[in-house]
Amino acid sequence: MATTLDISELFYSIQGESTFAGLPCVFIRLAGCNLRCHYCDARYTYEEAHAIMEIDAILDFVAGYPGAMVEITGGEPLLQDGVYTLVRRLAANGHRVLLETNGSLAIDKVPAEVVVIMDIKTPGSGSAASLHPENLTWAQTRNQARPASCEIKFVLTSREDYLWAQTTVREHKLTDSGPVLFSPAKGQIIPADLANWLLQDRLPVRLQLQLHTLIWPHQSRGV
Numbered sequence: 016m017a018t019t020l021d022i023s024e025l026f027y028s029i030q031g032e033s034t035f036a037g038l039p040c041v042f043i044r045l046a047g048c049n050l051r052c053h054y055c056d057a058r059y060t061y062e063e064a065h066a067i068m069e070i071d072a073i074l075d076f077v078a079g080y081p082g083a084m085v086e087i088t089g090g091e092p093l094l095q096d097g098v099y100t101l102v103r104r105l106a107a108n109g110h111r112v113l114l115e116t117n118g119s120l121a122i123d124k125v126p127a128e129v130v131v132i133m134d135i136k137t138p139g140s141g142s143a144a145s146l147h148p149e150n151l152t153w154a155q156t157r158n159q160a161r162p163a164s165c166e167i168k169f170v171l172t173s174r175e176d177y178l179w180a181q182t183t184v185r186e187h188k189l190t191d192s193g194p195v196l197f198s199p200a201k202g203q204i205i206p207a208d209l210a211n212w213l214l215q216d217r218l219p220v221r222l223q224l225q226l227h228t229l230i231w232p233h234q235s236r237g238v
């Protein structure tokens with residue numbers, strides 16, 4: 016069983032995405048990713064050196080924020096086996112745990128008490144067709160067992176991406192089973208345009224702006 020994890024950064028900030036946006040949160044950003052999205056704002060997680068940390072040491076860091084919500088992100092966290100031990104121990108210590116994943120790896124082994132926030136990569140991401148074939152079914156099963164325990168996120172780069180995402184949501188009835196988030200890729204869609212499209216189409220998804228980029232527009236790490 017893995018006792019260490021490759022870590023890019025640990026920090027305490029405001030949750031910028033998901034239905035938990037706005038809440039204080041400890042972030043554990045794991046190094047390494049199997050995708051290369053055009054709009055990636057976390058290239059340093061796979062292009063730069065990282066630390067190898069004992070899981071106990073990561074838990075010691077989190078212990079500095081008693082009762083805090085904790086998000087595991089990346090990179091792609093599910094590439095590392097030790098993540099399962101980490102999330103179990105965090106949950107056992109009483110933390111609400113969120114795990115962000117790019118959707119390309121199986122989510123079925125993530126413990127039920129963890130909230131999964133799963134991307135569906137659009138054509139404009141450059142990583143389309145990366146979704147694990149069973150993840151949509153597992154997301155729905157997860158939400159049936161524990162409501163809102165799997166959020167689905169689309170990062171959109173264009174009107175074409177929006178239409179593609181809308182079709183995907185409707186075809187799979189995604190809004191029937193759990194939260195669905197539409198987020199404009201930074202600088203690629205004007206948020207007001209996306210808001211108008213959602214309203215015109217009566218699409219019951221959540222418009223998500225990356226709150227941390229609005230609060231700290233010139234800071235790319237540690238937020």
Ligand code: SF4
Pocket residue numbers: 048049050051052054055056057058060089090091117142
């Ligand atoms: S999945 Fe996330 S971390 Fe990986 S390349 Fe895409 S945006 Fe970057």
